[in-house]
Amino acid sequence: MAAYIIRRVFAAVLLLLVVSAVTFAIFFLVPRLGGQTLDSMAAQYVGKSPDPDVIAAVKKNLGLDQPLYLQYWEFVKGIVVGADYTFGPDPVTCNAPCFGYSFKTHTEIWPQIVDRIPVTLSLAAGAAVLWVVSGVAIGVLSALKRGSVFDRISMGVALAGVSLPMFFTGLVVLALFGNGEYVPFADNPVEWAANLVLPWCTLALLYSALYARLTRAGMLETMGEDYIRTARAKGLRERKVVVKHGLRSALTPLVTIFGMDFALLLGGAVITETVFSFQGMGQFAIKGVTEADLPKVMGVTLVAAFFIVICNLLVDLVYAAIDPRVRLS
Amino acid sequence: MSEVSKKDTPAADVAEGTVPAPRDASAADGKEFLSVRNLQVHFDTDDGLVRSVDGVSFDLKAGQTLGIVGESGSGKSVTSLGIMGLHTSERARISGEIWLDGEELIGAGAERVRKLRGQKMAMIFQDPLSALHPYYSIGAQIVEAHRVHNKVDKKAAKKRAIEMLDRVGIPEPHRRYEDYPHQFSGGMRQRAMIAMALVNNPQLLIADEPTTALDVTVQAQILDLIRDLQKEFGSAVVMITHDLGVVAEIADNLLVMYAGRCIERGSAEKVFYEPQHPYTWGLLGSMPRIDREQTERLIPVKGSPPSLINVPSGCAFHPRCPYADVPADNITRTERPELQLVSDGHYSACHMSREQRDRIWTEEIAPKL
Numbered sequence: 001m002a003a004y005i006i007r008r009v010f011a012a013v014l015l016l017l018v019v020s021a022v023t024f025a026i027f028f029l030v031p032r033l034g035g036q037t038l039d040s041m042a043a044q045y046v047g048k049s050p051d052p053d054v055i056a057a058v059k060k061n062l063g064l065d066q067p068l069y070l071q072y073w074e075f076v077k078g079i080v081v082g083a084d085y086t087f088g089p090d091p092v093t094c095n096a097p098c099f100g101y102s103f104k105t106h107t108e109i110w111p112q113i114v115d116r117i118p119v120t121l122s123l124a125a126g127a128a129v130l131w132v133v134s135g136v137a138i139g140v141l142s143a144l145k146r147g148s149v150f151d152r153i154s155m156g157v158a159l160a161g162v163s164l165p166m167f168f169t170g171l172v173v174l175a176l177f178g179n180g181e182y183v184p185f186a187d188n189p190v191e192w193a194a195n196l197v198l199p200w201c202t203l204a205l206l207y208s209a210l211y212a213r214l215t216r217a218g219m220l221e222t223m224g225e226d227y228i229r230t231a232r233a234k235g236l237r238e239r240k241v242v243v244k245h246g247l248r249s250a251l252t253p254l255v256t257i258f259g260m261d262f263a264l265l266l267g268g269a270v271i272t273e274t275v276f277s278f279q280g281m282g283q284f285a286i287k288g289v290t291e292a293d294l295p296k297v298m299g300v301t302l303v304a305a306f307f308i309v310i311c312n313l314l315v316d317l318v319y320a321a322i323d324p325r326v327r328l329s
Numbered sequence: 330m331s332e333v334s335k336k337d338t339p340a341a342d343v344a345e346g347t348v349p350a351p352r353d354a355s356a357a358d359g360k361e362f363l364s365v366r367n368l369q370v371h372f373d374t375d376d377g378l379v380r381s382v383d384g385v386s387f388d389l390k391a392g393q394t395l396g397i398v399g400e401s402g403s404g405k406s407v408t409s410l411g412i413m414g415l416h417t418s419e420r421a422r423i424s425g426e427i428w429l430d431g432e433e434l435i436g437a438g439a440e441r442v443r444k445l446r447g448q449k450m451a452m453i454f455q456d457p458l459s460a461l462h463p464y465y466s467i468g469a470q471i472v473e474a475h476r477v478h479n480k481v482d483k484k485a486a487k488k489r490a491i492e493m494l495d496r497v498g499i500p501e502p503h504r505r506y507e508d509y510p511h512q513f514s515g516g517m518r519q520r521a522m523i524a525m526a527l528v529n530n531p532q533l534l535i536a537d538e539p540t541t542a543l544d545v546t547v548q549a550q551i552l553d554l555i556r557d558l559q560k561e562f563g564s565a566v567v568m569i570t571h572d573l574g575v576v577a578e579i580a581d582n583l584l585v586m587y588a589g590r591c592i593e594r595g596s597a598e599k600v601f602y603e604p605q606h607p608y609t610w611g612l613l614g615s616m617p618r619i620d621r622e623q624t625e626r627l628i629p630v631k632g633s634p635p636s637l638i639n640v641p642s643g644c645a646f647h648p649r650c651p652y653a654d655v656p657a658d659n660i661t662r663t664e665r666p667e668l669q670l671v672s673d674g675h676y677s678a679c680h681m682s683r684e685q686r687d688r689i690w691t692e693e694i695a696p697k698l
Contacts, residue, residue: 225459229460234446234477245462325511
């Protein structure tokens with residue numbers, strides 16, 4: 001088990017490096033391949049009607065005139081120990097972890113992301129609890145009562161839930177119930193939850209529909225397995241057969257999908273945040289795009305990618321805890 | 330009806346399912362541990378009614394072994410699952426009577442049958458790898474089986490499980506207790522399955538093709554183990570197999586199934602040495618034998634098993650039977666043969682007369698075996 005964990009962690013670190021390299025390449029290598037000059041690239045990092053001196057300073061600060069491998073080294077170093085931008089009229093320091101510095105607004109990106117993570121996390125975590133509990137419960141009941149009225153209705157609703165786009169259900173909910181603002185959990189837990197309930201439910205409807213269908217399919221498959229027959233042949237009560245022997249196997253593939261879905265949501269539930277005007281990660285990315293502030297976009301991209309890598313690592317560890325064949329092979 | 334046991338009243342046995350079952354006699358005298366009467370297991374499918382088991386009766390005494398033989402789809406496994414009450418499909422239609430130690434099971438409540446499962450009757454399956462749960466250790470699965478029916482603490486249950494693992498011949502049972510099914514070899518897995526089935530000392534063990542998925546070398550070991558344990562615990566064993574070699578070693582009585590019905594039944598000796606049904610002849614002819622000339626080829630039973638939705642009219646075996654035209658008046662195609670007494674406890678469902686069968690057996694079949 002220990003060897004397995006070490007292997008997975010090592011792989012995750014490696015993956016983080018690859019992710020950072022790819023992100024770096026997208027922002028610094030691709031434009032060059034696309035024929036941009038160093039000056040035009042640097043110009044993107046400053047405001048409109050740029051001053052040539054400012055552009056030159058940004059070029060120096062970003063090291064655009066350096067060889068690519070040095071640039072990447074500085075980029076990674078910035079994330080780990082922070083970076084100093086010493087050129088130009090007013091030198092600045094970008095503290096570790098430096099996920100970019102906006103020369104347009106003269107702000108560090110990471111603190112802004114940190115401000116927004118609780119919003120996105122509250123949204124994602126609350127919705128996740130809702131959709132896992134309701135999705136799995138509905139899926140199991142549907143599978144056990146296959147073909148019943150309950151099964152037909154819940155699968156019909158699930159199909160609708162999967163098909164309805166977030167911006168539609170979100171807007172309907174908004175029109176019906178109105179909207180509350182995000183209140184930090186530490187300030188007032190009750191209000192925090194009360195104002196999040198609507199976005200949670202809206203988001204959960206989409207996912208729980210999917211999870212109900214997946215759970216149902218998984219349960220139908222595992223309940224036909226030979227070891228289920230063995231469990232019954234032992235004389236186990238049907239509830240124990242279903243939960244201990246059936247559900248545990250059926251949930252394994254769900255863990256993978258859940259890790260992915262949750263990680264993607266942490267990267268920003270863009271539409272949900274927009275509809276309910278929550279200032280989360282997704283909104284921040286949108287802002288970066290509309291303001292053409294590349295460091296913002298890159299910062300969110302990196303952080304979101306890191307979330308995915310970390311969630312995948314957690315999924316691997318949970319997998320090993322569930323299935324002995326994984327940790328022992 | 331209970332032909333195997335009630336040798337004194339053979340005249341009563343003519344047609345299965347038509348004669349009232351002497352259930353009180355068999356249940357009361359305590360001789361028969363398991364009595365199955367006119368068992369029917371039908372499945373209501375979109376294509377029609379599948380008559381998987383269509384009127385099977387037999388008896389089994391404690392300490393004895395009944396071999397149920399037949400091709401795939403002849404209804405062997407469906408019969409055994411029916412006895413265990415393991416047909417969970419809502420489309421299963423089960424009728425008849427199953428008497429286990431004086432208690433009727435088909436009419437009994439599901440909860441009552443659940444309590445008997447694993448306690449009084451236990452079952453082992455064909456493929457031990459898929460029959461064991463991959464996520465739980467072997468030990469945990471045996472402990473679970475023990476604790477369902479016994480109010481013992483985990484420690485006592487673990488001790489019992491290790492005892493059983495040791496008894497079925499698993500080396501280092503203390504260490505292997507913690508192992509998972511995928512860490513066991515095929516033979517060891519089946520031993521663990523047997524340990525799990527016998528952990529509560531069941532009086533009836535149903536083994537559904539227990540050696541089919543195993544290496545030939547391991548098969549004999551498993552059969553020996555089952556035989557030894559049966560002697561030790563005095564339990565009744567139903568051995569389901571398509572391999573006559575397996576039952577030849579282990580069974581006291583044989584029941585040959587074809588298309589969901591019993592077509593021949595009797596002591597193992599009688600069925601092996603004086604078989605009275607062309608299908609049994611076919612099975613014997615297709616069995617490889619070490620003492621047979623190498624140049625001689627096996628004689629397979631021609632054709633394939635019939636659909637259980639549209640069972641052939643008359644004798645279900647007639648389309649494949651080389652002797653279908655021996656009886657007069659096309660009777661094999663129009664009338665279903667019922668089980669008839671041949672000799673002491675030996676029954677066969679064939680339209681041919683005793684003389685015709687004896688002649689074909691001695692002149693045509695026996696010399697080739």
